[in-house]
Amino acid sequence: MSQSFNFVRFGRLFRKHTAEHLRGYLLATAVLLGGIGLVLGYVAYLNTQAMSASAQAIVFIMGLLSSGAFFTSTVLAPFGPPRQATSALLLPASHWEKYLVAWLYALPIFVVVYTGCFYLMDALVLQLDDWAGPKPDLVPLFSGQEKLYTGLMAYAVLNAVFLWGSIYFTKQQFIRTAFGVLLGLVVVLVLNFQVVQALVGRKVESVLPFSGLVLREGKAIESLDLPPGQGAWLVLVPVGLMLLGWAGAYARLTEKQI
Amino acid sequence: MDFKNNEAIYLQIAGYVSELILRGKWPPDFKIPSVRELAADLQVNPNTVMRTYELLQSQEVLYNKRGIGFFVAPAAAEQVLAQRRERFLTQELPDVFATMRLLGIGLPEVQRRYEEFNQTQPISAS
Amino acid sequence: MVRIRNLYFGYSKRVPLFQDLSLTLERGRIYGLLGKNGAGKSTLLKNIVGLAFPVAGSCEVLGQPAARRLPSVLADLFFLPEEVDVPTVTAARFVEHTAGFYPKFDHEALARYLSEFEVPAHAVLSALSFGQQKKFVIAFALAANTSLLVMDEPTNGLDIPSKVQFRKIVASALSDERCVIISTHQVRDLESLIDTVLVLHGQRIVLNADLGELGERLRFGSVPEADDTALYAERTALGAQVIRPNHGGVPERVDLELLFNALVSEAPALAHYLTQNQPAHESVL
Numbered sequence: 001m002s003q004s005f006n007f008v009r010f011g012r013l014f015r016k017h018t019a020e021h022l023r024g025y026l027l028a029t030a031v032l033l034g035g036i037g038l039v040l041g042y043v044a045y046l047n048t049q050a051m052s053a054s055a056q057a058i059v060f061i062m063g064l065l066s067s068g069a070f071f072t073s074t075v076l077a078p079f080g081p082p083r084q085a086t087s088a089l090l091l092p093a094s095h096w097e098k099y100l101v102a103w104l105y106a107l108p109i110f111v112v113v114y115t116g117c118f119y120l121m122d123a124l125v126l127q128l129d130d131w132a133g134p135k136p137d138l139v140p141l142f143s144g145q146e147k148l149y150t151g152l153m154a155y156a157v158l159n160a161v162f163l164w165g166s167i168y169f170t171k172q173q174f175i176r177t178a179f180g181v182l183l184g185l186v187v188v189l190v191l192n193f194q195v196v197q198a199l200v201g202r203k204v205e206s207v208l209p210f211s212g213l214v215l216r217e218g219k220a221i222e223s224l225d226l227p228p229g230q231g232a233w234l235v236l237v238p239v240g241l242m243l244l245g246w247a248g249a250y251a252r253l254t255e256k257q258i
Numbered sequence: 259m260d261f262k263n264n265e266a267i268y269l270q271i272a273g274y275v276s277e278l279i280l281r282g283k284w285p286p287d288f289k290i291p292s293v294r295e296l297a298a299d300l301q302v303n304p305n306t307v308m309r310t311y312e313l314l315q316s317q318e319v320l321y322n323k324r325g326i327g328f329f330v331a332p333a334a335a336e337q338v339l340a341q342r343r344e345r346f347l348t349q350e351l352p353d354v355f356a357t358m359r360l361l362g363i364g365l366p367e368v369q370r371r372y373e374e375f376n377q378t379q380p381i382s383a384s
Numbered sequence: 385m386v387r388i389r390n391l392y393f394g395y396s397k398r399v400p401l402f403q404d405l406s407l408t409l410e411r412g413r414i415y416g417l418l419g420k421n422g423a424g425k426s427t428l429l430k431n432i433v434g435l436a437f438p439v440a441g442s443c444e445v446l447g448q449p450a451a452r453r454l455p456s457v458l459a460d461l462f463f464l465p466e467e468v469d470v471p472t473v474t475a476a477r478f479v480e481h482t483a484g485f486y487p488k489f490d491h492e493a494l495a496r497y498l499s500e501f502e503v504p505a506h507a508v509l510s511a512l513s514f515g516q517q518k519k520f521v522i523a524f525a526l527a528a529n530t531s532l533l534v535m536d537e538p539t540n541g542l543d544i545p546s547k548v549q550f551r552k553i554v555a556s557a558l559s560d561e562r563c564v565i566i567s568t569h570q571v572r573d574l575e576s577l578i579d580t581v582l583v584l585h586g587q588r589i590v591l592n593a594d595l596g597e598l599g600e601r602l603r604f605g606s607v608p609e610a611d612d613t614a615l616y617a618e619r620t621a622l623g624a625q626v627i628r629p630n631h632g633g634v635p636e637r638v639d640l641e642l643l644f645n646a647l648v649s650e651a652p653a654l655a656h657y658l659t660q661n662q663p664a665h666e667s668v669l
Binding site for chain 3: 305
């Protein structure tokens with residue numbers, strides 16, 4: 001029997017995790033449904049017109065990122081407090097299998113459940129909206145226009161960061177990771193600004209990490225960007241961050257001591 | 259059972275087993291409880307009970323049928339008595355002598371009392 | 385079974401908990417691990433089961449480094465922490481989903497232990513009292529039938545009848561294949577249950593000895609006045625409690641409390657006597 005991955009053992013672990021968390025997960029799904037319904041309903045109520053596809057898309061992405069980050073913070077949390085961590089770490093399965101169960105729940109399963117919940121409530125709200133005109137369409141998940149799938153990609157990156165946070169911190173994983181992310185962003189922004197300014201050697205109007213900068217020349221405003229072809233390489237930054245987060249969370253799990 | 263303080267537990271258990279044999283509760287060729295059963299019953303380490311059984315086997319009080327268990331030897335009671343006598347004479351009696359010396363009690367006194375004891379308390383069960 | 389060599393460990397570098405600690409544990413025995421508060425009993429157990437990693441030296445269980453936490457090793461070891469954790473499912477459900485991880489799991493034995501402990505099988509575990517939860521996990525741990533069973537203060541939180549049942553169950557669960565380690569500071573609870581005593585003191589294991597052999601080598605008693613035959617003496621109101629050499633006399637019952645006190649007060653005569661003609665293959669002091 002393989003020491004790192006075995007299907008029978010993995011299946012057993014997955015079933016155990018599911019059985020022990022089923023109640024909590026069902027409850028969370030109900031809360032998620034209610035939350036999405038509330039926000040969509042509120043948006044529809046405030047709108048004097050039919051809800052636009054872009055309004056739906058914004059709700060979809062914001063909801064996905066916020067609830068996803070929150071949920072991801074819980075999946076490796078049992079490895080935090082010593083009492084729970086003792087039984088979780090010593091359960092006869094490999095670190096890889098334990099990690100994979102958490103990852104599956106936090107990413108694919110969550111995305112499927114979230115998407116299902118969103119469209120269910122979206123359809124319901126659009127149906128109930130008393131807008132007199134023709135019924136608006138549901139926002140499509142894969143279309144060039146609203147690009148909902150970019151939200152999914154953004155979630156994958158956020159998931160990696162919060163997955164790492166859920167094992168790195170031993171309590172209040174969500175708050176601490178979120179705080180860390182915000183703090184990190186501020187530090188990176190400020191440092192980036194200072195470094196770029198020092199490199200350029202003159203006053204910079206604005207600059208964001210991994211993007212162009214804006215300079216003011218007297219009254220004229222100049223913007224400096226990468227050549228069009230090379231901008232695509234910047235996609236590697238979130239991908240790298242994502243892989244780093246996942247690998248970091250796994251490494252942290254194997255090194256976990258109590 | 260309650261263990262006394264000084265003697266090794268396996269010896270105390272041996273005493274307890276011997277007692278049951280002397281009183282006829284465990285007759286010859288009787289299959290006695292397994293090591294594990296007796297250990298659980300007395301809440302002691304099974305290795306301790308194993309030591310007791312091995313001791314009693316070496317004293318020919320018990321015999322072992324491989325794979326079946328321990329049995330009371332046909333002449334167990336005599337063996338136990340012989341052991342007990344030996345133990346009384348070599349271990350308990352010196353203590354009695356020491357006490358007699360300390361209290362200034364002589365042998366004639368003890369002999370008189372022993373005879374009295376035999377008259378007032380005729381032989382019955384222990 | 386367990387092989388620790390030259391273990392160094394400490395939660396902070398400046399305060400080492402163990403220095404150059406070596407220990408070998410074998411099958412077919414129940415070890416009692418004794419140590420003062422803060423000596424690191426729990427930490428040593430955590431090193432053994434792979435919840436804490438050696439800073440230097442090695443700690444192997446079933447031939448593998450404990451820190452790797454390999455599934456094959458975990459499936460053959462069970463650790464009962466002092467404070468147990470149970471999920472919010474019924475006992476029956478927990479067993480249904482967890483027993484499969486332990487290839488030698490004995491369902492009949494579990495039913496027996498649970499009925500002995502009077503733990504209901506259909507109650508939600510997290511709703512049980514602390515003592516009941518602990519009894520459930522003890523029953524599960526013993527029924528898992530693992531080669532190595534490590535229990536940290538198992539009798540803490542158990543009522544008096546449960547302690548009796550605990551001793552009965554552990555006594556009946558030992559086999560030649562199993563190695564049981566019990567840490568305790570309540571020596572009287574487990575005195576008759578253990579056959580080998582380990583004393584953790586001064587960052588090392590200062591005693592790893594069979595109680596039967598100790599009983600043949602040492603005598604324990606109360607005397608009006610301690611003389612120089614005593615390896616260790618402890619004053620009492622009525623004289624002294626002493627440990628003396630047992631030269632071929634009747635094997636004695638080891639007074640664990642007195643022996644423990646002697647070892648942690650580092651009585652030189654006792655240390656010297658015990659290191660002489662040490663029957664075990666391993667250095668004791």
